[in-house]
Amino acid sequence: MATATVAQAADWPGRYHHVDQVLEQPGPRTDEAWMPGAPAKSFRENIKILVIGAGGLGCEILANLALMGFKDIHVIDMDTIDVSNLNRQFLFRPSDVGRPKAIAAAEFIMKRVPGVTVTPYHGKIQDKGTDYYMQFTLVICGLDSVEARRWINATLVDMVDEENQDSLKPLIDGGTEGFRGQARVILPTITSCYECSLDMLNKQTAFPICTIANTPRLPEHCIEWASVLEWPRVRGDEKMDTDNPDHITWLYNLAAARAKDFKIEGVTWALTQGVVKNIIPAIASTNAIIAASCCNEAFKIVTSCAPYLDNYFMMIGTDGVYSYTFQHEKRPECPVCGGELLDISVPRSWTVERFIESLIERQDIQVKKPSLMSGAKQIYFQAPPQLEAATRPNLEKLLSDLVADGSEMTVTATTLPFNLNVRITYI
Amino acid sequence: MIKIWSMKKNEEQAAKKKPKTSAAQIRVQKDLTELELSSTMKTNFPDPADLLNFQFIITPDEGMYTGASFTFSFAISTNYPHEPPKVKCVPKIYHPNIDLEGNVCLNILREDWKPVLNLNSIMVGLQYLFLEPNPSDPLNKEAAEDMIKNRATFIDNVKHSLRGGQVKGVQFDRVVN
Ligand SMILES: [Zn+2]
Numbered sequence: 001m002a003t004a005t006v007a008q009a010a011d012w013p014g015r016y017h018h019v020d021q022v023l024e025q026p027g028p029r030t031d032e033a034w035m036p037g038a039p040a041k042s043f044r045e046n047i048k049i050l051v052i053g054a055g056g057l058g059c060e061i062l063a064n065l066a067l068m069g070f071k072d073i074h075v076i077d078m079d080t081i082d083v084s085n086l087n088r089q090f091l092f093r094p095s096d097v098g099r100p101k102a103i104a105a106a107e108f109i110m111k112r113v114p115g116v117t118v119t120p121y122h123g124k125i126q127d128k129g130t131d132y133y134m135q136f137t138l139v140i141c142g143l144d145s146v147e148a149r150r151w152i153n154a155t156l157v158d159m160v161d162e163e164n165q166d167s168l169k170p171l172i173d174g175g176t177e178g179f180r181g182q183a184r185v186i187l188p189t190i191t192s193c194y195e196c197s198l199d200m201l202n203k204q205t206a207f208p209i210c211t212i213a214n215t216p217r218l219p220e221h222c223i224e225w226a227s228v229l230e231w232p233r234v235r236g237d238e239k240m241d242t243d244n245p246d247h248i249t250w251l252y253n254l255a256a257a258r259a260k261d262f263k264i265e266g267v268t269w270a271l272t273q274g275v276v277k278n279i280i281p282a283i284a285s286t287n288a289i290i291a292a293s294c295c296n297e298a299f300k301i302v303t304s305c306a307p308y309l310d311n312y313f314m315m316i317g318t319d320g321v322y323s324y325t326f327q328h329e330k331r332p333e334c335p336v337c338g339g340e341l342l343d344i345s346v347p348r349s350w351t352v353e354r355f356i357e358s359l360i361e362r363q364d365i366q367v368k369k370p371s372l373m374s375g376a377k378q379i380y381f382q383a384p385p386q387l388e389a390a391t392r393p394n395l396e397k398l399l400s401d402l403v404a405d406g407s408e409m410t411v412t413a414t415t416l417p418f419n420l421n422v423r424i425t426y427i
Numbered sequence: 428m429i430k431i432w433s434m435k436k437n438e439e440q441a442a443k444k445k446p447k448t449s450a451a452q453i454r455v456q457k458d459l460t461e462l463e464l465s466s467t468m469k470t471n472f473p474d475p476a477d478l479l480n481f482q483f484i485i486t487p488d489e490g491m492y493t494g495a496s497f498t499f500s501f502a503i504s505t506n507y508p509h510e511p512p513k514v515k516c517v518p519k520i521y522h523p524n525i526d527l528e529g530n531v532c533l534n535i536l537r538e539d540w541k542p543v544l545n546l547n548s549i550m551v552g553l554q555y556l557f558l559e560p561n562p563s564d565p566l567n568k569e570a571a572e573d574m575i576k577n578r579a580t581f582i583d584n585v586k587h588s589l590r591g592g593q594v595k596g597v598q599f600d601r602v603v604n
Contacts, residue, residue, distance in 0.1 A: 147506050154450060195450055198509055199542050206540075210524070210532040210564045233528045335450040371460035376452065376476070384462050384470040412457040419453055 011115065016041075016069050022305050034304050043302040044069045050136040051075045052125055052152060054101040056282045057142025057174050059091045060291030062105055065140075066113040068299055073109070074119045074136065076128070077102040088284035125152055130159055138170040138301060140294050146201065149173065153186065153194035154336045160189045170301055174294040177280045179317035181290035184328070185297050185309045188337070192311065192328045195336035200328075219259060219266035223275040226254040242277045251276060286317060339419045340365075341408070345427045346399055352380055353395040359411065365420060367413045374402070374409045382413075400426050451507040455479060458546040468550055471498075479503040482517070485554050491582050492522075492557040495589045495602040499531075499553060501546075511540035514549065518600035521588035523560045523571035527597065531556070532566040569595060 023040040034040070049070055051061050054077035065073055081089070081096045081104060091108040092101070100122035109118045121128070125148055133139070133155060143149050153171065161167040171186040173194060186193050211217075212225045231240055231251065241247050252272040259267040273279070293313055300308040312328040315321065332338045342365070346355060352372070359370050372379035379402055380394055381387040394402060403409060403424055411420040455478050464470070471482040479502070486496045498517040504510050514536055515529040516522075524532040533552050535544055565571030574581040584594045591601030 146509055150450060150506070150509075201509070206537040208532070208534060208538050208564070209530060209536075210566050213526065213530075213532075213566050214568055229526070229528070229530060335453045371456065373456050378475070378478075381456075381460050383460050384464055386470055386472055387459065387475060390472075390475045410453055410456065412453070412460050414461045419457060 019068055023303060027306055029307055030305060040303045040305055044071055047137045047302050048072045048135060049298065050139045052139065053077055053142040054105040055079065055142065055144065056088050056287040057176065057291050059089045059105060060287050061140055061142050061295055062109050064291060064295035066109050066116045068295060071116050073116065075102050075106055076121045076125055078124050088282060088287060133159060133169065136169060138172065138298060140172045140298055142174050142291065149194050157188040157193055157337050172294045172297050174290040176286045176290050179283055179286055181286045182312065182314040183290050183293035183297065184312045192330040193334065193337040196331040196334045197328055216262050216264060219264055219271055220275050222255040222259040222264060222267050223251065223272050225258055226251040227276045230254055248273045289315060335419055339421055341421045341423060343423050343425065345425050348400045348426045350399050351396055352399050355399045356380065366415060368415045370411045370413045372409050372411055374407060379409065449505060451505045454508055455503055462547055468554060483550055485557060487557040490558045491585050497602060508542040511536050512549065518602050520602060521570050521584060521594050521599050523562045523565045523567055523574055524556050526566040530566060532564055
């Protein structure tokens with residue numbers, strides 16, 4: 001393998017002396033079956049790792065992985081470099097402003113750490129399919145977007161195939177917000193997933209809309225008035241682009257005028273951008289700590305030299321340094337990893353109505369009034385009335401005409417605390 | 428590499444599996460199919476295949492807004508239920524908690540939204556706004572002031588506005604038949 005040859009050529013004696021300390025002898029909590037030495041060090045040659053995000057966390061993660069000895073690293077990021085990133089995203093220089101983060105980060109690491117290949121992709125994680133994600137041993141996420149995390153989490157859970165061991169990709173997720181941060185290890189379908197813990201997220205602060213409209217007291221109220229109420233009123237359906245300086249200036253001017261009317265101080269251009277982009281000040285040291293924790297877990301997972309995190313580590317640095325590690329539990333009603341999959345054999349001659357009756361008759365699921373959907377296709381909805389009427393004609397159709405053999409349907413019902421998936425096989 | 432798969436085999440819920448639909452989509456299916464709409468509430472899906480964008484119509488049968496129909500647009504993002512749906516009142520109406528652009532002052536649509544709430548909670552909340560407008564949390568300040576100053580005049584203004592009349596120079600949409 002070409003990469004391996006290059007990598008070996010670049011390894012000089014003692015290059016990984018410090019890392020090797022934990023790979024040449026077991027530690028107190030190392031599994032008895034563990035083999036020290038060459039087998040533990042083989043991760044340098046045969047592990048392909050994906051880093052999602054090349055921002056504050058991503059820069060730290062990439063540097064850590066490269067210096068630990070990972071040689072085949074891929075990185076995805078859709079953003080370009082902004083001048084305000086330079087204080088903490090240390091892989092970037094002023095001359096990089098405007099360039100894609102993934103590409104600049106990859107170039108920097110490869111120039112600085114001999115023998116490492118970093119393959120960048122400048123774009124969205126959603127551009128890539130299962131085939132792409134299947135090539136990695138594990139995935140580390142350093143993202144600031146809930147939506148992107150939900151997507152990759154659902155994708156990795158979805159990829160798990162009982163017949164194929166390699167389909168299970170550990171996901172290490174890091175996140176920071178000011179002085180707070182967390183790192184967690186998600187083993188898709190085995191441990192609690194990102195979606196399971198969605199209600200633990202800190203809520204974005206939203207101000208009551210009537211306060212914004214009538215009784216502003218804070219500079220943020222004036223900015224939200226401009227962005228939430230005035231933008232759609234004046235600019236109609238035009239989409240606000242929070243990365244467009246002209247849009248921010250427009251909002252800033254309005255907010256500043258309103259602040260003046262209400263004798264409120266503190267509306268600035270930077271605050272305007274911060275509020276509309278919902279920016280929480282990024283703290284370089286929090287990123288460094290969380291990235292280190294994520295990479296430490298990746299290292300333990302690929303080398304087995306020590307037990308890995310089970311499964312949630314959080315750190316609060318607002319008053320001193322407080323950290324807490326616990327096992328976050330799976331939620332049985334989690335729409336991504338929870339619920340049940342039932343395999344059901346259905347005679348080809350059954351109508352949808354007959355199939356629904358058979359679901360209601362089943363003792364093991366105790367379902368009344370089930371609604372059915374297959375992918376994005378509605379099979380039968382019990383409510384609301386319009387959708388019930390629209391799907392009612394399906395009741396008389398053959399299930400086998402609507403749902404392909406071997407495919408899944410999502411069943412929801414008031415009596416079901418979780419969602420149920422049924423996989424249909426025709427007999 | 429740790430032997431994850433051996434853990435997987437031990438996992439008693441090995442048969443549990445994942446949907447092919449997005450989490451938001453499944454949650455919306457669950458919310459919609461469990462709606463308990465009273466006779467004064469109705470949903471309308473311009474495209475029944477698109478569950479994320481629809482209209483919700485309230486026809487109050489008591490209070491000062493009786494007899495009119497109010498259409499709200501619901502736009503649900505793929506981040507639901509982490510984010511609340513975006514709800515707007517479609518016709519221009521005279522109401523202390525709804526402004527002329529259709530923004531609605533309902534706490535659970537913004538600051539008090541929680542993922543455990545659902546579409547039903549929002550619909551019940553919207554209906555309540557017509558039974559008992561709240562002038563102390565105004566979005567249409569003039570309407571709120573009218574309501575506080577003189578309830579009888581306010582009710583007259585409401586009746587007039589619902590028929591498509593003007594109140595203080597502002598033209599409202601006709602929402603009665
Ligand atoms: Zn889950």
